[in-house]
Amino acid sequence: MEILLVDDERLARACTQSMLEEILSGVEVRFHHASTAAQALEWLEDRGAPDLAIVDYKMPKCSGLELVERAGPCCPGTVWVLLSGYDLADERSRIEAAGVRFTLSKPAGVEEFSTVVSHIWGNGGAMP
Numbered sequence: 001m002e003i004l005l006v007d008d009e010r011l012a013r014a015c016t017q018s019m020l021e022e023i024l025s026g027v028e029v030r031f032h033h034a035s036t037a038a039q040a041l042e043w044l045e046d047r048g049a050p051d052l053a054i055v056d057y058k059m060p061k062c063s064g065l066e067l068v069e070r071a072g073p074c075c076p077g078t079v080w081v082l083l084s085g086y087d088l089a090d091e092r093s094r095i096e097a098a099g100v101r102f103t104l105s106k107p108a109g110v111e112e113f114s115t116v117v118s119h120i121w122g123n124g125g126a127m128p
Contacts, residue, residue, distance in 0.1 A: 001029045002050035006040045006067065007083070008059045012106075016054055016083075019110045023117050037062035041071060049075035052120070056106075057084035065091060065098060072099040079120050083108060 003020060005013045010033075017031050032050065034040035037059055044050075053075070055064035068080050080099055082088070085106040088095060095103060102116050 001027060001052070002032065002047075003029055004032045004034065004040065004043065004050040004053040006034045006037065006053065006059070006064065007056040008035050009056070010035065012056065012083075016108075016113070019113050020117075022110060023114050036060065037064070037067040037070075040067055044071050044075060049078045051077070052079045052081065054081045054083060057082050057086065057088065065095060065100070068098045068100055069094075081116060 001024070003017075005016050007013045007016070013033050013035075017033075020029070020031075032043060032047070034043055038061070040053075040055070053068075053071075055067055057064040059067075064082055064084075068082065072078075072080065079101050081102045081104060082095060082100045083104050083106050088103060102119070104112050104116070
């Protein structure tokens, strides 16, 4: 399984990876990190679509939502998760139109990520 973590804060990416490693214990996972939307787009062009992309909403120059809007059509099999420390109610229709499957409030913990993983691959759904 390939997971792309996009956040301008290195510590946030490391914490997210640590929680997902705990949740997905026993599953072979390759984590990839990008600190900007531009790095993420470059990675996606070079490597193709990951199974899961967890993207911070507020980043310099290009928001996480703008990243999903750009990359989403090229990555139809990717599950997009948007993290934000802000109220995104005003962006709800745009978020749904972009194909974001889940939004999580920062700081998201193991329980929130477990719920997302369960919804994605639980209930009889096979993990990639």
